[in-house]
Amino acid sequence: MEQTGQRVEPIPVIISTEGKVLQAPSGWLLSDDLQQAVLGFQHSGHLQKQLGKWQFFRLHDLSTLVLPDLVYFQRWTAFLQNLPQQSSEPEILEHTTLFLQDMGFAVLHQQTCEKSNLTLSPEVFCVPLDAHRVHCWTLQGEFWELLPELSSTVQQAVKRHHGFQRYLNALQYFQELQVAITDQLEWQDTLKLVLYYTREALQADAAVFFLWDEQDQMLELIDTIGHRTPTEYGFRISRDYGLAGEVLGPIKTHVVSVLDPADFDEQSRGFLLREGFVGYAGTPLSVKGHLLGILEIFHRSPLEPSGWSLSFFELLASHLAIALYQHRLIRDLKISNQQLIHTYDATLEGWVRALDLRDKETEGHSKRVMEGSLKLARKMGLSGQQLEHIRRGALLHDIGKLAIPDQILHKPGKLTTQEFDVVKQHPVWARAMLRDIEYLRNDLDIPYHHHEKWDGSGYPLGLKADEIPLSARIFSVVDVWDAMTSDRPYRKGLPEEDVLAYIQEQSGKHFDPQVVRFFIELVQES
Structure with a gap:
C-alpha cells in the first residue's frame, strides 16, 4: 500500500494485536509509520477510525483491518500527475496550496522566507525551496500525518524545476558566449x-x-x-x-x-x-x-x-x-605584420635614398614633400589608411626617375623635346615598377598621377578635375611649393610670397581650387 502515485486496490491488510501481518498483498511491507498508527488504534478502544490516508476497523478477534482511503489516494494521484505540469516555483506552490485545501485544510497564511528568519510552530507546515529559503503555510486541519510525505514530494519537484531552469540558463549563457566570441x-x-x-x-x-x-x-x-x-x-x-x-x-x-x-x-x-x-x-x-x-x-x-x-x-x-x-x-600576427611593415618601409626609404644619391639636385625633396602632403591631407580631413597611402606614395613619387638615363637626368642645359618626352615617362615607369608589389598596390596614385593638371593639360593620361585622384591633387601643390622654394645648384629658392602667388594664379588650371584654399590656410597658420 506504500506505493505513492500508483492506483491502490482495496485489498485488505489484517494485523494481529501482536503487530503480525496476517493478510496482505504479495510483496507488501508494513512501514514503521503505519505500524505505529495501528498500535495507536488498537490501544484507543475505537471500533473504527480514519488516520490520514488509512482507515482502521477492529475485528471480532481484536485484530485490525487496514484499508486505504480511496478518496485520498485519488486526490494524491491527481496531485502527482499534475505536479510536473507546473512550470515555475510559484505554480508548484500554488498547486500545493490547492491540494492542501482539497484535503480539508484551511490555509490561514503562507509566505516564502529565509531559513534564518524562520519561526516554527505546531500549526505551520514548511517546505525547503533551496539552501536558504523555505515556503510555509499556516494551517488548520486534522490530517497532519499526510504532510511529511507531501513536503518531500514538493521539495523534490522544486529541486527538479530549479535544476531544469539552471540548465536552460546555461544554454542561454552558452549562446551569448558564442555570440561574444564570434563578435x-x-x-x-x-x-x-x-x-x-x-x-x-x-x-x-x-x-x-x-x-x-x-x-x-x-x-x-x-x-x-x-x-x-x-x-x-x-x-x-x-x-x-x-x-x-x-x-x-x-x-x-x-x-x-x-x-x-x-x-x-x-x-x-x-x-x-x-x-x-x-x-x-x-x-x-x-x-x-x-x-x-x-x-x-x-x-x-x-x-x-x-x-x-x-x-x-x-x-x-x-x-x-x-x-x-x-x-x-x-597579437603575434599583428607583431609579425608590424615588423614586416617596418621592413617594407625601410626598403622604401632605401629606394628614396638611392634616388637622392643619384639626383643630388633634389636631395631631401621626397621626405619634405611627404611631410607636407601629410599635413595638408590631415587638414582636409583625411585619416587612417588614407594617410598611409599618401605617405608611401609621396616617398616614391619620383621612383620612376631611376629609369631615366644619366645623360638626360644630369644634363646641365635645356632638354630637347625628345629628352623631355623621356622624362615624362617616369610616372609610367614608376607604375610599372610598383604595380606588382601587393603591399604598394594602393600607393600608386601619387607616383602615377602627380603630374596631371586640373585643366587636363598634364601627363601621362591627361586626366582633368576630379578624374585625378585626390591624393595626387594634394601632392602636386606641395610638390610645386617645395620645388620652387628650395635652393638648387643653379638657383636660389624663390620667396614664399611669390610661390604662394603663383599657386593661387594656377588654381583651376594646374591645381584643384579646393586643395589650394586649404594649402593657403595651412601656410598662413604656419
Whole structure:
C-alpha cells in the first residue's frame, strides 16, 4: 500500500494485536509509520477510525483491518500527475496550496522566507525551496500525518524545476558566449562574461581566473567575481601551489565538496576563512597541449555539482581558452605584420635614398614633400589608411626617375623635346615598377598621377578635375611649393610670397581650387 502515485486496490491488510501481518498483498511491507498508527488504534478502544490516508476497523478477534482511503489516494494521484505540469516555483506552490485545501485544510497564511528568519510552530507546515529559503503555510486541519510525505514530494519537484531552469540558463549563457566570441570581443571582455556565467550557472559564490605565464612559469591572478575582501590582482603563484596544483598536476577538473582550512598553509587558510569558502572546483585551460590558465569557483556551502553543471563548467573554460588562444595568435600576427611593415618601409626609404644619391639636385625633396602632403591631407580631413597611402606614395613619387638615363637626368642645359618626352615617362615607369608589389598596390596614385593638371593639360593620361585622384591633387601643390622654394645648384629658392602667388594664379588650371584654399590656410597658420 506504500506505493505513492500508483492506483491502490482495496485489498485488505489484517494485523494481529501482536503487530503480525496476517493478510496482505504479495510483496507488501508494513512501514514503521503505519505500524505505529495501528498500535495507536488498537490501544484507543475505537471500533473504527480514519488516520490520514488509512482507515482502521477492529475485528471480532481484536485484530485490525487496514484499508486505504480511496478518496485520498485519488486526490494524491491527481496531485502527482499534475505536479510536473507546473512550470515555475510559484505554480508548484500554488498547486500545493490547492491540494492542501482539497484535503480539508484551511490555509490561514503562507509566505516564502529565509531559513534564518524562520519561526516554527505546531500549526505551520514548511517546505525547503533551496539552501536558504523555505515556503510555509499556516494551517488548520486534522490530517497532519499526510504532510511529511507531501513536503518531500514538493521539495523534490522544486529541486527538479530549479535544476531544469539552471540548465536552460546555461544554454542561454552558452549562446551569448558564442555570440561574444564570434563578435571578436577582446579576450578580457570574454573573460568577464565567462566568470559571470560560471558563477550563475553553477550557483557559485565566487569565480577566479589565473593566467599562465609560460616565460616565468607562474600563474597570475587576472580577474575575479564574488569576493568579499579586496582582490590583489597580479598576485602570482606556482602551478603546483595549493588547489591550483591539484588541477594542473594531472591537468583535469578537480572538485572538493568541503574544504578543510587546516589542510592549507597560513596564507591560503586565512583567505578561505576570510571569505567563508567551503566548496571548490577548478578546471584547466589548454589548447593544443598549451597551458593557458585555470578557472576556479568557490562556494560558501558544501559543493555537490551535477554531472551536467561540471560539463558546462569545463565547456565555458574551453571557450575562454579558445578566445585567449585566438587573442594570442592575432597579437603575434599583428607583431609579425608590424615588423614586416617596418621592413617594407625601410626598403622604401632605401629606394628614396638611392634616388637622392643619384639626383643630388633634389636631395631631401621626397621626405619634405611627404611631410607636407601629410599635413595638408590631415587638414582636409583625411585619416587612417588614407594617410598611409599618401605617405608611401609621396616617398616614391619620383621612383620612376631611376629609369631615366644619366645623360638626360644630369644634363646641365635645356632638354630637347625628345629628352623631355623621356622624362615624362617616369610616372609610367614608376607604375610599372610598383604595380606588382601587393603591399604598394594602393600607393600608386601619387607616383602615377602627380603630374596631371586640373585643366587636363598634364601627363601621362591627361586626366582633368576630379578624374585625378585626390591624393595626387594634394601632392602636386606641395610638390610645386617645395620645388620652387628650395635652393638648387643653379638657383636660389624663390620667396614664399611669390610661390604662394603663383599657386593661387594656377588654381583651376594646374591645381584643384579646393586643395589650394586649404594649402593657403595651412601656410598662413604656419
